[in-house]
Amino acid sequence: MWYRDASRMMRAYKRVFGQMFNLSYVPDFILRAYANIVLPAYMDGELCERFASGREAIRPIIFSHGLSGEKEFYTAIYLAMAAHGYVVVAINH
Numbered sequence: 001m002w003y004r005d006a007s008r009m010m011r012a013y014k015r016v017f018g019q020m021f022n023l024s025y026v027p028d029f030i031l032r033a034y035a036n037i038v039l040p041a042y043m044d045g046e047l048c049e050r051f052a053s054g055r056e057a058i059r060p061i062i063f064s065h066g067l068s069g070e071k072e073f074y075t076a077i078y079l080a081m082a083a084h085g086y087v088v089v090a091i092n093h
């Protein structure tokens with residue numbers, strides 16, 4: 001799971017969306033979909049042959065989110081970059 005603590009994530013999204021759109025209340029049902037994101041990623045997985053053999057270099061990208069958001073807003077972009085051979089490091093700040 002991309003989110004380890006759904007209640008913490010919901011509080012953070014309410015704060016962010018409230019500030020972005022000047023809302024005093026953001027209903028849970030609007031944000032609930034973000035709590036169920038599953039990434040097709042593996043911890044401690046093996047590198048594919050082209051990287052493991054050294055024929056192709058691993059290309060890291062450090063992605064820093066913007067727009068008063070959080071790293072989770074860009075999940076689709078991370079997946080697209082990873083599908084093209086990049087190792088994506090997404091930081092939250």
